Amino acid sequence: xxxxxxxxxxxxxxxxxxxxxxxxxxxxxxxxxxxxxxxxxxxxxxxxxxxxxxxxxxxxxxxxxxxxxxxxxxxxxxxxxxxxxxxxxxxxxxxxxxxxxxxxxxxxxxxxxxxxxxxxxxxxxxxxxxxxxxxxxxxxxxxxxxxxxxxxxxxxxxxxxxxxxxxxxxxxxxxxxxxxxxxxxxxxxxxxxxxxxxxxxxxxxxxxxxxxxxxxxxxxxxxxxxxxxxxxx
Amino acid sequence: xxxxxxxxxxxxxxxxxxxxxxxxxxxxxxxxxxxxxxxxxxxxxxxxxxxxxxxxxxxxxxxxxxxxxxxxxxxxxxxxxxxxxxxxxxxxxxxxxxxxxxxxxxxxxxxxxxxxxxxxxxxxxxxxxxxxxxxxxxxxxxxxxxxxxxxxxxxxxxxxxxxxxxxxxxxxxxxxxxxxxxxxxxxxxxxxxxxxxxxxxxxxxxxxxxxxxxxxxxxxxxxxxxxxxxxxxxxxxxxxxxxxxxxxxxxxxxxxxxxxxxxxxxxxxxxxxxxxxxxxxxxxxxxxxxxx
Amino acid sequence: xxxxxxxxxxxxxxxxxxxxxxxxxxxxxxxxxxxxxxxxxxxxxxxxxxxxxxxxxxxxxxxxxxxxxxxxxxxxxxxxxxxxxxxxxxxxxxxxxxxxxxxxxxxxxxxxxxxxxxxxxxxxxxxxxxxxxxxxxxxxxxxxxxxxxxxxxxxxxxxxxxxxxxxxxxxxxxxxxxxxxxxxxxxxxxxxxxxxxxxxxxxxxxxxxxxxxxxxxxxxxxxxxxxxxxxxxxxxxxxxxxxxxxxxxxxxxxxxxxxxxxxxxxxxxxxxxxxxxxxxxxxxxxxxxxxxxxxxxxxxxxxxxxxxxxxxxxxxxxxxxxxxxxxxxxx
Numbered sequence: 001x002x003x004x005x006x007x008x009x010x011x012x013x014x015x016x017x018x019x020x021x022x023x024x025x026x027x028x029x030x031x032x033x034x035x036x037x038x039x040x041x042x043x044x045x046x047x048x049x050x051x052x053x054x055x056x057x058x059x060x061x062x063x064x065x066x067x068x069x070x071x072x073x074x075x076x077x078x079x080x081x082x083x084x085x086x087x088x089x090x091x092x093x094x095x096x097x098x099x100x101x102x103x104x105x106x107x108x109x110x111x112x113x114x115x116x117x118x119x120x121x122x123x124x125x126x127x128x129x130x131x132x133x134x135x136x137x138x139x140x141x142x143x144x145x146x147x148x149x150x151x152x153x154x155x156x157x158x159x160x161x162x163x164x165x166x167x168x169x170x171x172x173x174x175x176x177x178x179x180x181x182x183x184x185x186x187x188x189x190x191x192x193x194x195x196x197x198x199x200x201x202x203x204x205x206x207x208x209x210x211x212x213x214x215x216x217x218x219x220x221x222x223x224x225x226x227x228x229x230x231x232x233x
Numbered sequence: 234x235x236x237x238x239x240x241x242x243x244x245x246x247x248x249x250x251x252x253x254x255x256x257x258x259x260x261x262x263x264x265x266x267x268x269x270x271x272x273x274x275x276x277x278x279x280x281x282x283x284x285x286x287x288x289x290x291x292x293x294x295x296x297x298x299x300x301x302x303x304x305x306x307x308x309x310x311x312x313x314x315x316x317x318x319x320x321x322x323x324x325x326x327x328x329x330x331x332x333x334x335x336x337x338x339x340x341x342x343x344x345x346x347x348x349x350x351x352x353x354x355x356x357x358x359x360x361x362x363x364x365x366x367x368x369x370x371x372x373x374x375x376x377x378x379x380x381x382x383x384x385x386x387x388x389x390x391x392x393x394x395x396x397x398x399x400x401x402x403x404x405x406x407x408x409x410x411x412x413x414x415x416x417x418x419x420x421x422x423x424x425x426x427x428x429x430x431x432x433x434x435x436x437x438x439x440x441x442x443x444x445x446x447x448x449x450x451x452x453x454x455x456x457x458x459x460x461x462x463x464x465x466x467x468x469x470x471x472x473x474x475x476x477x478x479x480x481x482x483x484x485x486x487x488x489x490x491x492x493x494x495x496x497x498x499x500x501x502x503x504x505x506x507x508x509x510x511x512x513x514x515x516x517x518x519x520x521x522x523x524x525x
Numbered sequence: 526x527x528x529x530x531x532x533x534x535x536x537x538x539x540x541x542x543x544x545x546x547x548x549x550x551x552x553x554x555x556x557x558x559x560x561x562x563x564x565x566x567x568x569x570x571x572x573x574x575x576x577x578x579x580x581x582x583x584x585x586x587x588x589x590x591x592x593x594x595x596x597x598x599x600x601x602x603x604x605x606x607x608x609x610x611x612x613x614x615x616x617x618x619x620x621x622x623x624x625x626x627x628x629x630x631x632x633x634x635x636x637x638x639x640x641x642x643x644x645x646x647x648x649x650x651x652x653x654x655x656x657x658x659x660x661x662x663x664x665x666x667x668x669x670x671x672x673x674x675x676x677x678x679x680x681x682x683x684x685x686x687x688x689x690x691x692x693x694x695x696x697x698x699x700x701x702x703x704x705x706x707x708x709x710x711x712x713x714x715x716x717x718x719x720x721x722x723x724x725x726x727x728x729x730x731x732x733x734x735x736x737x738x739x740x741x742x743x744x745x746x747x748x749x750x751x752x753x754x755x756x757x758x759x760x761x762x763x764x765x766x767x768x769x770x771x772x773x774x775x776x777x778x779x780x781x782x783x784x785x786x787x788x789x790x791x792x793x794x795x796x797x798x799x800x801x802x803x804x805x806x807x808x809x810x811x812x813x814x815x816x817x818x819x820x821x822x823x824x825x826x827x828x829x830x831x832x833x834x835x836x837x838x839x840x841x842x843x844x845x846x847x848x849x850x851x852x853x854x855x856x
Binding site: 262266267268316319320325326327328329330331333334335336337338341344345350364365366432454457458461462465495498499504505506509510513 | 586591592594630638639640642643645646647649650651653654655657658661665773777780784788813814816817819820823824826827831850
């Protein structure tokens with residue numbers, strides 16, 4: 001079965017600095033794939049490259065049987081890949097409602113609209129008129145996820161959703177993600193918290209200094225092997 | 234006493250014109266952080282475009298207006314996408330230097346084509362008509378119309394930015410261009426539209442100016458300065474603030490002019506400097522700080 | 526690889542050659558009054574003025590990150606200070622060149638307090654407004670000659686054979702001083718702070734650079750230099766008017782010079798001034814087309830070659846006549 005998303009020898013640079021060295025990764029339709037690794041390993045760079053923020057070779061990224069490497073971010077979201085960026089990056093001068101509306105700018109058809117987002121995250125419905133940045137960390141994360149969902153993506157890229165959030169809040173956030181993936185949404189989940197990633201994803205990739213150091217089914221990977229791959233023994 | 238009321242009224246209406254001058258400047262800065270030094274010269278360019286259309290091509294004024302408005306819209310889009318977008322990556326200096334160069338080029342091109350003589354547009358008599366308020370105050374139809382246009386356009390832009398998809402796109406792009414791209418917003422195109430709208434308002438301002446008074450190719454810098462002062466007096470971040478700033482400037486100039494004709498513009502500068510000294514954020518600032 | 530095999534130095538071979546040639550050129554230029562005519566001396570005086578102005582603008586914008594479109598305000602103040610002090614105060618007109626700079630610097634202090642409340646492009650236009658205010662104030666002052674200007678009476682007693690060479694030598698001295706001055710400034714701790722603040726204000730502040738004070742001093746020095754250049758220029762022309770002194774065309778010429786020559790380098794303004802004068806002498810017959818050409822060249826340069834002639838050359842060939850950066854070289 002051809003994968004929904006497949007990268008082949010994906011490399012990425014920040015100017016002269018090479019951040020990714022030949023990543024081979026794939027996501028099947030309906031699958032949740034986890035990407036773990038230490039700070040600076042290249043996880044965020046990977047997601048940003050997939051989302052089109054960073055350039056790469058055309059054939060390096062294949063999505064729904066099309067080469068999409070190097071396309072602008074605005075084209076990539078129109079094709080069905082949405083990124084929930086690291087640090088949320090909500091628009092400070094827009095309200096919660098407006099942040100969600102902007103998410104729909106790509107005008108893709110699908111089940112997601114504002115009301116469904118408010119069903120998923122009721123607290124957002126109550127605070128829809130507030131400035132997005134006035135909300136708590138957890139609520140802002142919900143807005144960021146909702147904003148990405150408004151583009152009706154086929155593949156959701158989540159960059160460290162748990163960053164800076166209390167454990168209880170993280171539980172709620174990922175419960176919502178689980179609801180989404182149960183409905184058939186494919187996802188790549190980047191996390192520093194390994195156990196979280198193992199619980200959410202069926203398969204894991206571990207990145208270390210820009211390379212894949214380990215991959216396999218989450219169930220079968222032992223703590224030991226992951227530690228080794230994480231820190232690079 | 235009545236003389237002073239009249240002066241203030243004239244000032245408010247002049248302020249409407251200055252508000253129109255200033256809105257385009259405010260828009261471009263709001264969306265793209267570009268301060269367009271050629272802004273004043275673009276007003277003059279629109280004027281001479283209309284003059285060329287009416288005198289050289291013998292078009293009636295309404296046709297010339299439509300032509301100039303459409304032309305400036307297209308010019309704005311092309312200028313932004315073709316030239317200014319390419320300067321955005323280099324920091325603050327390149328857009329300023331490039332727009333300064335454009336200012337010089339426009340001024341001298343107009344000088345070359347039209348000579349230095351001040352020209353104006355004729356609107357078939359509306360320039361001299363006036364309306365009687367309460368039987369004591371005579372207000373010109375044109376200044377009143379200019380003020381009305383300023384209020385209408387400000388309201389329209391406020392609505393555009395506040396309630397439409399493209400307006401949200403403008404604001405989102407202004408906040409965070411990279412994340413805006415993640416939403417499907419093509420920033421290069423959005424920037425082009427912003428400048429296109431700015432230059433269309435510039436064209437309206439220019440035409441109203443030229444019907445009211447004479448305009449010379451070298452008038453650009455003064456227009457820029459009045460637009461700029463209006464923006465700063467009003468405060469950054471709000472269209473209504475910019476319009477208010479324009480009116481404050483207009484009234485200051487009108488009062489200065491009444492005291493002594495040579496002191497009109499100077500009074501405006503003094504008020505501007507005073508605002509800078511005592512209330513640098515302007516009267517109605519709505520600047521957004523902070524990050525997500 | 527041991528550290529002992531490398532040294533950190535600033536001088537380059539090219540800079541030693543450049544210094545030697547500079548001294549030779551300066552000596553040769555000093556003898557010019559013996560063998561050349563008044564017109565050439567006046568041209569070179571004007572060249573010196575523009576060179577100094579360009580260096581001062583470059584200091585402000587290229588190193589300090591502050592783009593001003595209002596330095597003509599200080600140029601005008603310097604010029605009018607000359608006329609006021611020499612004609613009314615009886616001060617030696619040659620001394621007034623320096624005093625013009627000091628008065629301009631004094632005017633820049635309260636101005637800085639105001640314009641520094643603006644950022645970026647708004648700062649640029651703000652400085653333009655201030656220059657306009659200076660112009661209007663002078664235009665409306667009868668004592669300074671009002672809108673039509675005045676002539677320099679104080680020079681009437683001094684014979685041409687003295688006046689012209691002395692003006693020229695002063696111009697030469699000031700031009701050389703400005704080059705050396707900026708060079709030494711950029712090599713000093715202050716220069717380091719300036720370079721840091723140009724690259725990143727936040728990072729510089731976090732390293733202990735007082736950003737506000739540094740910008741203020743740069744602004745003051747630049748105003749001083751422009752005042753001196755202004756006084757010198759009008760010492761040469763013997764006549765001043767508000768339109769000539771406070772004309773934004775000065776800023777246009779200066780900006781063209783620095784953009785073409787190379788922003789943020791000391792060699793750049795030298796090249797730029799040469800290019801400007803070459804173009805002016807050859808194309809001035811074409812009036813407005815010449816100015817349009819200047820504008821287009823500046824626009825294209827900014828878009829395609831933002832480092833200017835010198836910047837692009839220096840990068841390609843690693844050539845530095847006024848080396849400010851440190852380099853690591855093998856022992």
